[in-house]
Amino acid sequence: MNTGDARNPKLGVQAATKIYHTASGDLLALDGCSLDISANEIVSIVGPSGCGKTTLLWSMSGLHSLTSGEIRLDGKAITGPHPDIGIVFQEANLLPWRNLDANIRFPFEIKGEKPDRAWIAHLLNRVGLDGFGGKFPRELSGGMQQRAAIVRALALKPSVLLMDEPFGALDSFTREEMNRLVEEIWLDTKTTIVFITHSIEEAIFLSDRVVVLSARPGRVAKEYRVPFARPRSLEIMATKEVFDLTNRIKMDIVGERTRPKAPERPSAEIVRIRP
């Protein structure tokens, strides 16, 4: 079901199952979810609310353990946080008592490493935050905070970047700007990106592949290739292809949401859209 380099994925999710033990009983968040992500690929994960997108991402990051199944990075099973994986969290998640420079230094402090000043300066310049190093998070707009968070996540040069609904709290204009920025950074670094979002447009604009998860328990319901060339312009968002694709994904998600009971494991299908 994987369309990437199936034999040698960058990040491989194999039959991931996660059960949360809550006060109101066990909660099956992921049920045998499998997904392969190739190197240098941007993959978006969309799905109905509470379908386990964030759980899946946190498992990929090594922050949460799986109940069963496996996540493999370059063929090696992930058992905890991995230096090769960077995370951009929902909202910027900057430390409010540190200025931007100190926030970006934070990963290096934890690791006990010397910050790579040239690389950080390059990243700050790339996201347009030159000269803001002394500012505190509260002095910055939401978009600027999220740019700083992206710089922090990339500061350790991870080969995989996990982004958990990073722009959900931003207005739509800032969001488009940030989407273009992510693409620019990708063109610059070719970092493998896994992107979780509620916005289908955002997913299509950014991704090589959009993965639709089923309603809880989460499994891969469908995958769509998005074959537009990069860098993409906002104009493609007005084309009929994108319009149709958006609607198909929307119908998938609505279908998932209104589906009465989780049936047999659906086989994922790949739909190709001609640009």
Added chain:
Amino acid sequence: MSGGDAIPEFSKSKSGDGHEVSLTNLSAFASGPGIKSGKEVAAILAVAVIIIGGIELALRLFHVPLYIMPPPSSIAYALFDEFPLIAPHLGYTLVELLSGFTIGAIIGLVLAAVITQFPFAEKIVAPYILLLVTTPMLALVPLLILRFGFGYTPRIIAVALAAGPMVMINAATGFRRVDSAKIALARSYGASTLQIFWKIRAPMALPMILVGLMIGAIFGLLTAVGAEMVGGGFGLGNRLTTYSSMIQMPQFFAVVLILSTLGILIYVLFFLIGKKWASWEA
């Protein structure tokens, strides 16, 4: 990496800036002395002049006896005249306050940091802490004097007992403010429990710790003076009882003035520290 991970849906209920913090406890700082404009200061001084002048005038006009209420001018005079005699007592009180407060604050901080790591233990201990906070430690002073005599010891213990629980209860509130997203951030870089404590939990708790230290210091001052009034021949509290028994009211009020100044200095000190180190919160 345990099986009992929380469901990572925490950020849904959070405010825009990513940390759910009540500012009520620092509102005292917000309206503090540092934020006044020149005009406001002038108005405050004008009011002071009017009140003090008015009292002075009324007391002299109605020939109120000195032992009932001395006029402000005589208090000011007594303050200068008697200060060399009062100064050593101010020193004794400061020694009691500083040593008692330091002991109490350290114990309070350590207990708060430890106890908040164990929610179950915290639940068990909470009512006893509340008991310590609400019991006026002055009540124990006669007992402490019986056991330790009339020296520094009972007073320092009383100050520590008064300040410690105040520091602890506020610091615990601070340490309890867990932001799972920030802890996850630190963990994603492989942070140890100790690193998470020093780099995430402690800075997040700092504003509340400062509030606790300020309240603890003021309660400590209160208790030190009270303990000095109960027994022992030295300290500002002892001066109060001595002067009042000799009906030396100007000197009595001079000591009261010194005590108010001490209280204000404590407040200003923590206000300035808060402004420097915890301004990110306000």
